[in-house]
Amino acid sequence: MIFTIAARELRSLFLSPLAWAVLAVVQFILAYLYLSQVDAYLVWQPRLAAIEGAPGVSDIIIAPLLADAAIVLLLVTPLITMRVLSEERRNCTLSLLFSAPVSMTEIIIGKYLGVLAFFLILLGLLALMPLALLAGTDIDLGKLATGLLGLALLLAAFTAIGLFMSALTEQPTIAAISTFGLLLLLWIIDWAGSSDGQTSGLFAYLSMLRHYQTLLKGLFHSTDVIYYLLIIFLFLGLSIRRLDADRLSH
Amino acid sequence: MQKEVLVHVEHLYRFYGHTCAVSDISFELAKGEVLGFLGPNGAGKSSTMQMITGNLAPSAGSITVQGMDLLDMPKRAKHGIGYLPEQPPVYLELTVDEYLSYCARLNRIARGERDRAVRTAKERCGLGDVGRRLIGNLSKGFRQRVGIAQAIIHTPAVVILDEPTVGLDPIQIREIRALVRELGEEHGIILSTHILPEVQATCNRVQIIHQGQLVFADSITGLEQRLNATSLIAAFHAAPDLDSLQQLPGVSTVESLTDGRIRIHYRDTDPSEALIEQAVAGHWRLYELAPERRTLEQIFIELTCSEPAAAAPGEAA
Numbered sequence: 316m317i318f319t320i321a322a323r324e325l326r327s328l329f330l331s332p333l334a335w336a337v338l339a340v341v342q343f344i345l346a347y348l349y350l351s352q353v354d355a356y357l358v359w360q361p362r363l364a365a366i367e368g369a370p371g372v373s374d375i376i377i378a379p380l381l382a383d384a385a386i387v388l389l390l391v392t393p394l395i396t397m398r399v400l401s402e403e404r405r406n407c408t409l410s411l412l413f414s415a416p417v418s419m420t421e422i423i424i425g426k427y428l429g430v431l432a433f434f435l436i437l438l439g440l441l442a443l444m445p446l447a448l449l450a451g452t453d454i455d456l457g458k459l460a461t462g463l464l465g466l467a468l469l470l471a472a473f474t475a476i477g478l479f480m481s482a483l484t485e486q487p488t489i490a491a492i493s494t495f496g497l498l499l500l501l502w503i504i505d506w507a508g509s510s511d512g513q514t515s516g517l518f519a520y521l522s523m524l525r526h527y528q529t530l531l532k533g534l535f536h537s538t539d540v541i542y543y544l545l546i547i548f549l550f551l552g553l554s555i556r557r558l559d560a561d562r563l564s565h
Numbered sequence: 566m567q568k569e570v571l572v573h574v575e576h577l578y579r580f581y582g583h584t585c586a587v588s589d590i591s592f593e594l595a596k597g598e599v600l601g602f603l604g605p606n607g608a609g610k611s612s613t614m615q616m617i618t619g620n621l622a623p624s625a626g627s628i629t630v631q632g633m634d635l636l637d638m639p640k641r642a643k644h645g646i647g648y649l650p651e652q653p654p655v656y657l658e659l660t661v662d663e664y665l666s667y668c669a670r671l672n673r674i675a676r677g678e679r680d681r682a683v684r685t686a687k688e689r690c691g692l693g694d695v696g697r698r699l700i701g702n703l704s705k706g707f708r709q710r711v712g713i714a715q716a717i718i719h720t721p722a723v724v725i726l727d728e729p730t731v732g733l734d735p736i737q738i739r740e741i742r743a744l745v746r747e748l749g750e751e752h753g754i755i756l757s758t759h760i761l762p763e764v765q766a767t768c769n770r771v772q773i774i775h776q777g778q779l780v781f782a783d784s785i786t787g788l789e790q791r792l793n794a795t796s797l798i799a800a801f802h803a804a805p806d807l808d809s810l811q812q813l814p815g816v817s818t819v820e821s822l823t824d825g826r827i828r829i830h831y832r833d834t835d836p837s838e839a840l841i842e843q844a845v846a847g848h849w850r851l852y853e854l855a856p857e858r859r860t861l862e863q864i865f866i867e868l869t870c871s872e873p874a875a876a877a878p879g880e881a882a
Contacts, residue, residue, distance in 0.1 A: 319670040323656075330658045411654035411715065414618040414647075415671040416640040562622040 324429025396477025465530030653712025
């Protein structure tokens, strides 16, 4: 039942030009960033060769690419998640799900997996770029793997937050702007109090950027993974509660 | 004959803040019944239907569908319900076939049965030729039919239709009504509307809701009886004075109408025979005498507009 809902969600995404446009634009921007990194590497290569233990291809091309991808996707996620529930509510199609023998949890998880599948497709296309380097050189596959895992977890967290915002409102644009606001806040939250040189521990922990950066360095800390899982479960749980509240008061 | 009770609603309440939208509604729906919900806008028809279909949680009261409590066993109870809300819940970007097969999957129809279920639902709703068209490109009437097809695809025991004929042309309305009657033979149907002749045309039981309360619940035959006369229209070539008509047994008031006819209201006993005897004896030259039938509109307006006044003629009839 979950997969039925997920499949329709994914299908509807691709039936609208938005998904294609997002894929195309993101791919284009990231390809440009990727090529400029490759270009920079080629310029630096002679000098890097002289240094002992110099950063390699993975550090100079892949890590910045994935870091930039996270920013681009932070901007793009709200556009994809905004309509997931708000549009159904607006078009009164939510009652189809409510009157079918499906639970709220199944509805939310189905929708979530549908959108997540879209982002994993996007991630797959993105991963092709660093993998293309394999044709010419060796890359640190472990580092690439943790980086991609980090980006996947980040996207999963973005999607959960976007889904919750979409569950809150009837207007897709409001869902989009509030998702964007919350994502950006969680991205930069560790800036607070860091001006005097020491960051507050709590804010640093809350920052999505911090946890992503360690994964980009190739460090797999279970705390980082748990952080993302907590965000995902929290917002999915809240979405289920919110959808349930739809029946309680209109 | 023992009727199979499909829906059992007991003491249903629903509050929106301090406003009470549905207040103490209880009723039953048996198999083979088409129950019409009548009421002006905002009477609580849609709220009641949303509660029976699990789209809205009741503030108090219980709903059982085929013996299963909707709140305790929502999944199993919902299996027996097909619902068409006011706005057909269709995805405009899907084709009719895609949409209906999605609905079939949502309602847990086994893989092998799915195609057949979609085909049957399409056939019954006259959607045979539009299967491959996008719902977004269909007219309002066809979307409505897709909505009905969606509600009956899993052959539920109860079909709930919220104003199914709104926005349709007269031919489509006739087709939908025929479909409802046909469905009513093997399912239980609840239908809401504010079009009175629709109830007379399709339903075999009527409930009138006003301000969240059930003000009238009876079978169509019971309703027909209520529609029966409590007044006569008479016309004379040589009209007597109104006083002598007033003397007839059972007559409560007499009024002369602008076209020269006379309306005689009565209680309990029908004064027709006495009137005819008197007319022959007094040479009033009676040439027309007809019992006046009340229309459903009148009953409806009586019940919904003036509650205290509605009680009196209601008891008399």
